[in-house]
Amino acid sequence: SSLPQHILVEVYSYLPMNDRLNTSLVCKWWSDCFHHPALWSRFLFKFDTDVDSEGLAVTAIEKYCNELKEVEIFLNQRQKISRDRACYVMDELTALEKKRLQKFTLNFTGLNPLCFNGSVILDKLKKLFSRKPSLSCIDLNQCNIAFDNDLLSIIALQHQFLRIVRLQNSCLIDNVTPEGVLKLVKSCPLLTELHTFYHCVNAGVLEAFCAEDRSAIKRISLLCNRSDKYNEMIPREAWHRFSLTLPGAEVTVRFHHSMPHHIIIPLLCEGIPLVSLHLKVYGWLTDELVHIGVTFSSSLKYLSFHTSMDIRRKAPPGLDIALLDLVSRCSKLEALHCYCTLSDEVIDKIK
Template identity: 25%
Template sequence: MEDKGLIWSAMDLPEEILAHIFSFLPLHDKCNAFTVCKAWSGTMTHPSSWKDTEVRCESANSIPDRYFDLLPLVRNLKLRISLIDPANRKNALWVLRQALSRGEGRLETLSICCMANTPLFYAGQDLQQGLVDILSSGSSLRVLDLKGVPFTLSDSFVRSVVMLCPALQSLYINNQSLVCGVKPETLSQVLKSCLSLNTLGVFQASLSQDVFKDLMLPERPNLKKLELRCERSLKYTQSLCDEIWAELKRRHPRLCVELELDHTLPELLVPGVLHPNIPVRCLRLLTWTLLLEEVRIVGQNYGCTLEVLELQTIPSSELNSELIALAKQCLRLREVHCYCVVSQEVIAAFLANCPDLWRYTLKIHKEPHPWTCTKLK
């Protein structure tokens, strides 16, 4: 009876509120909700119901026929694609065409994430070329997030996209590819084409002194966030000095940086990446190597800025000591996740010294994967 009462209460909500609630549901859940009653079905055509929509292209029935004409109402689209079957990729491009071409400039945010295992030797050329073909010059896209694609993004693809989407404010191309496919010259072209860009996610190998000079031009808007993925490609690039980071920080005083160090990054390069003048807010050291010196550097360099720390390393009593010292230096930490066993003293140190800590993954015994985090607030 209580469940029935909740349903009737929801049915009494104004259409605008219902539409807002429905906007957070994935497509199939929206379809189920819209079959509950006539009133809910009518809410289906309200633009707010489709403002934020996730579409999963993982089977032939990803999109029910009766909702085809509503896809142009989507403003923020999250597209999840199973790469195994080429038909899923074809469906995904069809969804993009409905949302982009028929949306008459409405689509503002596009996030593409790939699911399941990537087919052997698959390079994503059909999806990259398909997106370029669908985009029209002067696209309304403000946010393009490609962090969830596993294939290498080519220079030609990135250049084509930014030429077609000059209004981009956020661009994420720091995806999970094994290698960086975007040269610094292409990143400079990104900055020249997208004059409103204030959030950027890239491989650190795509940075150069010339890119930094472009970022510091007086006519550029304030840079809010820079996400950097550091992997093996850094072996073949010229290292950036700390002074250029200091200049960038002066030019963009509100800049926050998220650094992810991949396990493919040579161990000798890790300390050289952690410059003191990088305003690091989030740091992920996913190297699976001994990180004693690195943890010491983090505590010394980022005590005033660091809010999120993630470590994949090897347990030791020395690591416990370094983590306790870090907890006393990085007082602004809100999250800390260490995927190796630590001592009880480490947990006590973070709880005692970090008043804003709201969740952590710190274990004194091994657990089955995945380890669960502890939430405090």
């Protein structure tokens, strides 16, 4: 009980919530330190009745709402009561007069129930983001609902100091267009990391990133899904200008299994500063690996590719040769995830 408050608070900051709670029961002084505002600037809400039927995390928003700077919500989307509790937390954050929130993350867990499209949650997000102060990070990568341009317009209008925006979820339907992303990029000059869909970026968006009056973008992640089957690809010339103007920028490209194989090579054109590539397309990718090794030999650091639904299937000889050629060309390659069976000889050569 003689420990100074600032030291005890520092110790508390390293403890998981359950351990912190148990520690607060030692004495009144330790209990007082448990409620110190510095310990409640960050909070993780987990709403899942299978784990917490009472939703005890709700009490944190009622007691410490004014202290919260970083909020992360994990929500079992198939449970209506869990969805309601998450909406309640967002309502409380929206209603605050003094807003300190800087980072907001919403993650869905569990299977998507039939007919749940998330329109209520999308409305709650729009109301939350329509209130100041400006957030520095918005992470909705695991929030599997259909986003739209209205959401991006609200974010662009209210949060000019944004540095990180993640809108790359696994929902195969979205209503975001390049015009919506362009407005976001132009309104947020400090943006250094953007995760979105491939069809939401065009030459105009890349050109906006090259403007002299903004911070240099560091990371772009693009997800290619079935919507990209029918849209124009980003021109090679636009990628070349982007790479020359922003030599430190890194691009990640992800392919959803709904993408046809014949689009992969044209889409992965020369000029993209490609650092990380995820090919979840379930098919033999011999020609694609040859193209990747030749085109991105000076930039590629991470490669993951699914070749079959059955990872026990052996790779054909042509794929072995293409993979070894890729590894020999890509001098910066740090990680390789191959979802098929390779021979010991090929593995030894890769190493």
